[in-house]
Amino acid sequence: MRPGEAANPAPPTVQRIRVRFAKRGRLRFLSHRDVARSVERAVRRAGIPVSHSHGFSPHPRISWIGAAPTGTASEAEYLEIGLTREVEPEVVRTALDAALPAGLDILDAVVAEPPALADRIDASLWRIVLPGVPEAALRAAVEALLARDALVVERVMPAGRREIDVRAAVVSAAVTTCDDAPAGGPPVGDAPGGVTPEPDAAGSDCAILTAVVRQTTPAVRPDDVLGALDVVAGLKPPVPAKATRMAQGLLDDRGRLADPLGAGRVTARA
Template identity: 45%
Template sequence: MSRAQPEQQAPPVQKLRIQYAKRGRLRFTSHRDVSRAIERAVVRARIPMAYSSGFHPHPRISYAGASPTGAASEAEYVELGLAEALDPAGVGRELDAALPDGLDVVAVADSATSRGGSLSDLLTGSRWRIDLGSGEGLDEAVRAFLEAESIVVERMTKKGLRSFDCRAAVVSLRVADDGALDLLLEHAVPAVRPDDVLTGLREATGWTAPRQALLTRVAQGSLDRGTGELADPLAAR
């Protein structure tokens, strides 16, 4: 007996792109746990979601450019596919009220009126703030790092220990007036993270990084390497 074909679901009527923040203790939450929290919040907020086709339909929620566990962020992004058209601001308020403290909706935009391209295509760079607590010798270390053509570091990944050049992804790096590091990274494969840059600073220059460094993604968007600007992925066309 042939197996019955699954019902085909209608495509989304509307796609909403949502910028949200990951703050406080929630920075220690993994991306998997964050995605579960968002999916539960969508149900609690009674947002009419579109679903995928197949034997196991799931709500059309897509994520892009998630920050690593342990990092705070003011610029995380998710896209919701809706079964009916709604006011983006209203959806943002309902979702924000349903999310746990520390996951906060920052902005919402209709993809139909936002910049063209998929959400992942619009996230090609990130600006980070790295609070170190102590900046002794940091200016010299940054200068030496930027003068290097290549700095190879190692990091354990899901595919095992990998070596990669962390210098190539750094567009700019400077010490802010308050002693924090201001870092602009181009998204690369494999991804270079702010902690990789700290490792590169230590290994290439001998600078001793403090044990506790607070990583915060300040912005994320489409990177113009020439100007160092990040275009807002929610901006109007």
């Protein structure tokens, strides 16, 4: 072995594929680690020529961007896979989707191009359904939050308590009733691929909060936003809310999100 040569050389990465996938139904309760393990197993089963790191314990070259919190659904999770040979994105999408359990659904795939995927995402569009909450109460709470210059909540983290300014992260927010939402949910023009969320059970006391939230460090999560609404207006949902991330991307000057996969995206058929 020549000096500087890897002890366990692996084929080089010749192509990278960026993938958008959904986390739906009961699988929203999977942790990020569980999702990562499921994808790694699916890559092996599908026979995708994934490249590996060097060394005595090689790992598949799969990178992840901004995983949704455990317990939240998502229509816009992203990963990037390194391949040892060039493969059509549609082949990767179809094979990986077939190898994953229902609820982890591969929606789009595209050949990676500069800039890096992490540089294409700085905000998320969240849809939070609040059964048992009147629209007027939610609207008043959201208006009170948006009127603040800052609103700090505390989160208990492994390293201790951390203060998070929720107001600084919330770019915009809108309120509708579940009755007013079209089938599959309210319009989500920012969500690439045109995929609609699961239908909600409408009722007289059921409101929906749709919010664009910057991805800060630490990330402001849907439960942080609900905690802020409790602080400003005493809003306490009687039953657990259901949060779905509808999109991720770069904020433009209109507060909308640009699709991080860009042009040439392969889109799953409905």
